[in-house]
Amino acid sequence: xxxxxxxxxxxxxxxxxxxxxxxxxxxxxxxxxxxxxxxxxxxxxxxxxxxxxxxxxxxxxxxxxxxxxxxxxxxxxxxxxxxxxxxxxxxxxxxxxxxxxxxxxxxxxxxxxxxxxxxxxxxxxxxxxxxxxxxxxxxxxxxxxxxxxxxxxxxxxxxxxxxxxxxxxxxxxxxxxxxxxxxxxxxxxxxxxxxxxxxxxxxxxxxxxxxxxxxxxxxxxxxxxxxxxxxxxxxxxxxxxxxxxxxxxxxxxxxxxxxxxxxxxxxxxxxxxxxxxxxxxxxxxxxxxxxxxxxxxxxxxxxxxxxxxxxxxxxxxxxxxxxxxxxxxxxxxxxxxxxxxxxxxxxxxxxxxxxxxxxxxxxxxxxxxxxxx
Numbered sequence: 001x002x003x004x005x006x007x008x009x010x011x012x013x014x015x016x017x018x019x020x021x022x023x024x025x026x027x028x029x030x031x032x033x034x035x036x037x038x039x040x041x042x043x044x045x046x047x048x049x050x051x052x053x054x055x056x057x058x059x060x061x062x063x064x065x066x067x068x069x070x071x072x073x074x075x076x077x078x079x080x081x082x083x084x085x086x087x088x089x090x091x092x093x094x095x096x097x098x099x100x101x102x103x104x105x106x107x108x109x110x111x112x113x114x115x116x117x118x119x120x121x122x123x124x125x126x127x128x129x130x131x132x133x134x135x136x137x138x139x140x141x142x143x144x145x146x147x148x149x150x151x152x153x154x155x156x157x158x159x160x161x162x163x164x165x166x167x168x169x170x171x172x173x174x175x176x177x178x179x180x181x182x183x184x185x186x187x188x189x190x191x192x193x194x195x196x197x198x199x200x201x202x203x204x205x206x207x208x209x210x211x212x213x214x215x216x217x218x219x220x221x222x223x224x225x226x227x228x229x230x231x232x233x234x235x236x237x238x239x240x241x242x243x244x245x246x247x248x249x250x251x252x253x254x255x256x257x258x259x260x261x262x263x264x265x266x267x268x269x270x271x272x273x274x275x276x277x278x279x280x281x282x283x284x285x286x287x288x289x290x291x292x293x294x295x296x297x298x299x300x301x302x303x304x305x306x307x308x309x310x311x312x313x314x315x316x317x318x319x320x321x322x323x324x325x326x327x328x329x330x331x332x333x334x335x336x337x338x339x340x341x342x343x344x345x346x347x348x349x350x351x352x353x354x355x356x357x358x359x360x361x362x363x364x365x366x367x368x369x370x371x372x373x
Contacts, residue, residue, distance in 0.1 A: 003233035007043045010054035010194030011213040015063045021308050033070050035215045040077040054194030055090025055162030072106045079112040087115045088135040088160040131156040144176045150187045159188045162195045183208050198223040216246035248277045259288030272305040279310040286317050292361045317360040
């Protein structure tokens with residue numbers, strides 16, 4: 001039999017807000033478009049027949065006209081090489097109701113674009129390639145890989161599905177559940193999954209993969225940045241290709257034994273990279289120069305070393321009169337006693353944290369530390 005070559009991707013989430021990236025969110029949004037174009041270039045280089053998109057191409061049902069135009073550019077590149085694009089809507093860009101996929105000509109009139117736009121359309125037949133591609137645009141609580149009638153007129157069968165592989169304690173059974181037993185019993189030659197943002201190869205009788213997001217979307221992703229290149233034929237093969245550039249790490253720093261700002265800076269800088277989004281979680285008890293220190297200044301100083309830097313201060317400040325130096329002034333003592341009383345009698349946790357922070361900053365300022373401002 002002749003070969004069928006394809007690229008499988010999903011969960012690009014064009015238009016993602018990236019709220020956790022603050023002032024570089026717009027840069028990250030633009031980068032997703034670059035990644036989409038990179039996927040097109042790889043598809044052309046590999047001379048594939050199809051690009052399969054298994055859900056959440058867009059982050060919402062109302063993408064901007066700019067994003068639609070950029071997707072049209074993507075389609076034009078592939079169409080020029082006679083590459084077919086098959087799209088399954090996901091949970092973010094659902095095809096139910098007033099669908100974006102029924103509003104724009106790039107989805108409804110382009111002869112190279114095929115969208116599972118309603119519950120009636122669940123199969124596209126490409127006789128010239130002898131392949132059928134199946135998809136359920138919104139299975140709800142049902143399995144997205146069940147309910148298809150195998151078309152016997154073609155040699156190859158591919159299912160696109162957007163749902164959750166059922167793993168005890170980790171998956172929602174109402175979130176388009178996918179069972180290993182259903183995969184094993186499928187007639188498909190390949191199952192292209194979407195919804196999970198990390199690349200994942202499922203051990204089953206049928207080749208079945210989550211491509212994951214081709215670029216970092218959420219902070220909890222540890223294996224994103226991939227697409228899958230597949231070849232169906234006598235020697236079928238499926239291989240992940242890394243296309244993403246961003247990565248995220250989460251560093252916890254116990255500052256109980258850190259007394260100098262320069263020492264803390266070295267811990268934060270270790271392993272820095274211009275494509276790295278790093279979240280720093282400070283915990284333990286503040287001492288020395290760190291008491292009352294304004295960590296937003298530290299973020300500003302080190303931000304250029306990273307794609308983005310998040311510093312969260314969950315450390316504590318413990319002080320008693322026994323901690324004060326012999327030069328402890330009456331003003332400092334009065335301030336300490338009054339704030340301590342407010343902390344003790346706080347009516348809510350929010351007020352307690354506010355008074356604790358005020359105590360820490362006040363003591364630091366009275367001690368001559370101007371970095372708290």
